[in-house]
Amino acid sequence: MTPENVRLANLRGGLAAVEVGARGIESVARNTACTRLRAIVIVGLTPSEVIKSVFKAEPDIMSPFAMTVTQGYERRLLGNGGSSLLTAYREKGLLTQAEVKITSVEDMAPGTKDPVARNRRVSETQRLIDMKHNGDPRAPNLILNPRMPLDIVGVSHPVELAYMVASDAERSYRIGVIKSFADRGGKTDKSDIRSACREAAVGTLALRQHIARRGGDPEMAEDRVDMVLRAPGSFNPRLFPAMRAESELASLVRALSTAPADLEEVERLLPVGATLADPRVIDRLPNNYRSNCKEHCALWERCRAQALAAGQPIILGDLAAEQLAAAGSISRAIDLMDGRGRPPDNEAEARLAAGLRDAGLVLDRIANG
Ligand code: SF4
Structure with missing residues (x-):
């Protein structure tokens, strides 16, 4: 075993390496901001393998x-x-x-x-x-x-x-x-x-x-x-x-050149002694749930559940995520619209609050005549 392979085996924590293949490598480019997917692929696993061997569940398979x-x-x-x-x-x-x-x-x-x-x-x-x-x-x-x-x-x-x-x-x-x-x-x-x-x-x-x-x-x-x-x-x-x-x-x-761009960075991402065979470690790796994750990554249900629990606007779709970006979460956007909670932190939040209130008035008019 080369020194790199030993380090990879340690990061996998006893899980056998699987061939990621051209499709697996291609999927990294579909969500470059997802550290979780990159780390999984770099260590020689796939999201399907993680679902099966780490979370002990059945991955989505092709019909x-x-x-x-x-x-x-x-x-x-x-x-x-x-x-x-x-x-x-x-x-x-x-x-x-x-x-x-x-x-x-x-x-x-x-x-x-x-x-x-x-x-x-x-x-x-x-x-x-x-x-x-x-x-x-x-x-x-x-x-x-x-x-x-x-x-x-x-x-x-x-x-x-x-x-x-x-x-x-x-x-x-x-x-x-x-x-x-x-x-x-x-x-x-x-x-x-x-x-x-x-x-x-x-x-x-x-x-x-x-x-x-x-x-x-x-x-x-x-x-x-x-x-x-x-x-x-x-x-x-x-x-x-x-x-x-x-x-x-x-x-x-x-x-492929986005961080973590080398093995040291992947190792630094994990607490000392932690491995990707531990479901809590996988869940703690930073992710970037997008609405197209379902098309290429078997972890999409878990990542969507995390996004939902955190009230991330992406749960409402790409357009909502873009428009509510200033608020950062759905609950903050609702507070801004209703004028509850702390006042807008900045110009972007103030603009969003005004836009949401205007949209609410239009919706009221349409709904109530
Ligand atoms: S489903 Fe999760 S791990 Fe997979 S690409 Fe999306 S955010 Fe990353």
């Missing part, structure tokens, strides 16, 4: 139907030697008839539980990437299920990606992500698309780190990612190649 669709769709694209995925690239004219080199890293070293197989997948992925960067014409055009380490605050987290793609003429790979939600054109949920791009961008960061470790220019890995969605009502792929992911990359870099 069996959604899971079947997701797994079936990925199998269709990545199974069978990746032929469906290759067809999608050919149909868009992104790979020619001669660019048919496909390697499945998973087939070379199968097994999710076996640490030897997992390490072999990392070394095979790195070997294939190095072939490409060294100009070897045998380098694959598609690498399926690549596995790469991503260093976060000095701790290496392995990430398994859907695939990497490059034509023979391209210098490096782009990361591809496969999502089973249907492409509904302009009606596809923008936040789903952003989070899929950010998930792929986690792979781009890992690729850039690999290039830097080899002494190359990290910018060789472009800030673009490929996304494959599903055509509505079918399992046919809809490929969206080379989507700009500058802002997703920037938000990830920002999220």
Whole structure:
């Protein structure tokens, strides 16, 4: 065990590390101000694992139907030697008839539980990437299920990606992500698309780190990612190649460099001898409940209950949180509106009090005619 791993194991307090994965790392960027989530991810746990092993409860899981669709769709694209995925690239004219080199890293070293197989997948992925960067014409055009380490605050987290793609003429790979939600054109949920791009961008960061470790220019890995969605009502792929992911990359870099930005800071957050295996320690870590927490973090019910107990305006939604920010709590906002309690502490509270009273009068007029 490296010294870092010993420190991480101590922070986990006996809980086994789990792979956070690209999705887990991406979720940190969805709530950069949440120290609780960052600390959990940095030490090698996930919110679902914390719910299960620390709070002894059942985490939210994907519905069996959604899971079947997701797994079936990925199998269709990545199974069978990746032929469906290759067809999608050919149909868009992104790979020619001669660019048919496909390697499945998973087939070379199968097994999710076996640490030897997992390490072999990392070394095979790195070997294939190095072939490409060294100009070897045998380098694959598609690498399926690549596995790469991503260093976060000095701790290496392995990430398994859907695939990497490059034509023979391209210098490096782009990361591809496969999502089973249907492409509904302009009606596809923008936040789903952003989070899929950010998930792929986690792979781009890992690729850039690999290039830097080899002494190359990290910018060789472009800030673009490929996304494959599903055509509505079918399992046919809809490929969206080379989507700009500058802002997703920037938000990830920002999220990963926010405090606690290293292991010492995580250790300093906890009282001496405390570990994340203790539910009271998890509850004491500063959080930042937002209305979208439910979409990506299994701890949302606990964090919402804490926000409710503290009377935080976010319980009423994002708009209310923004408008009542000056008061800081729902009870203070009610006091300001009713003219109870201490007078406004500052100009912002005075403006809020006047605005709430005006809104109350309008509501009275509407309600009482
Ligand atoms: S649910 Fe809680 S821990 Fe998860 S991101 Fe939101 S505030 Fe942070």
